Amino acid sequence: MSKNTIDIASLEDVSLNAFAYELLREEVLPDLIGKELDDILYWAGRNLARKYPLETIEEVIHFFEKAGWGRLNIIEHKRREMHFQLTSPLIAERQKQSRHSSYQLETGFVAEQIQKQRNVVAESYEEQKKRSDSITFLVKWDVKDPVEV
Secondary structure (H helix, E strand, C coil): CCCCCCCHHHHCCCCCCHHHHHHHHHHHHHHHHHHHHHHHHHHHHHHHHHHCCCCCHHHHHHHHHHHCCCEEEEEEECCCEEEEEEECHHHHHHHHCCCCCCCHHHHHHHHHHHHHHHCEEEEEEEEECCCCCEEEEEEEEEEEEECCC
């Protein structure tokens, strides 16, 4: 971990006001970034994963919970892809209010973690279903496309 990363353990007992979090995520960032929001968040998620490299899927799941992103579950694991489901009270609330939210930060984070763990190029795609209280991520990789070191 670099000197510029946040020590997760030091913030274990700090609670976050959901309203403050939602203001930043749903109001401030879209206003600042505009129509490039999804692309920038995806690459920001990948960059964040490089700053917080995790060795296992279990560590990724734990990181999601600590980051307040929600509960991440593996719903399918195939030879060249994995499907994850992300659930959270905040996702359910956004859906209830019929707000379209971007989960590209989380999508990019998962892609980069899988890429690092498997040492092959990986990409992830966000799948939102209407009237669902969860988000699905499809992560695909090519076993014949190793990461250049």
